[in-house]
Amino acid sequence: DVKVTQSSRYLVKRTGEKVFLECVQDMDHENMFWYRQDPGLGLRLIYFSYDVKMKEKGDIPEGYSVSREKKERFSLILESASTNQTSMYLCASRPRTGTSNQPQHFGDGTRLSIL
């Protein structure tokens, strides 16, 4: 089974802090994704990466950046956290394009609160 592990289940940070959310997958998937989930809005894509050091903006990249130095690890960075970034963050992975009938596999999420 695919295992996607997010480093923290709950995180509390202060406004203005730089915040790192970490995600690791163990299935050698090329594609990795970061979403945020808010009530009534479903999942919104922040960034995705299709290879090491490669990234693409999703629908809501403002205020976020990402890092993919190794294939198995995809980090989401909040450069200067703000209260409107309080949310549930979900990481997912998927095999490379061309196997697009494959689902995304999700981690358990990180519930981030910015005070």
Next chain:
Amino acid sequence: AQSVTQPDIHITVSEGASLELRCNYSYGATPYLFWYVQSPGQGLQLLLKYFSGDTLVQGIKGFEAEFKRSQSSFNLRKPSVHWSDAAEYFCAVGAQTGNQFYFGTGTSLTVIP
């Protein structure tokens, strides 16, 4: 543009009753379709998927879904709901090219005894 609509924000059913969760999609070609379930405080778990072939697909936990191209729908069904089915359900469409998935806004299911 691709999109997924789940018209029901919240549904309440009695335990043992049947369930149908609606999903409509907008996509320019043959879609790849998925249903996920999210229990409280958890990530998303894949229930089932449709790529091609038989339009009625079976998934885990006794769920099934039917793809109807003429209605652009992919509704999720279960003949008899259990209390443990209370969760949030998401429909998603996957692009045939590119990497993005498009998710609906979810349907929250409450099961009453």
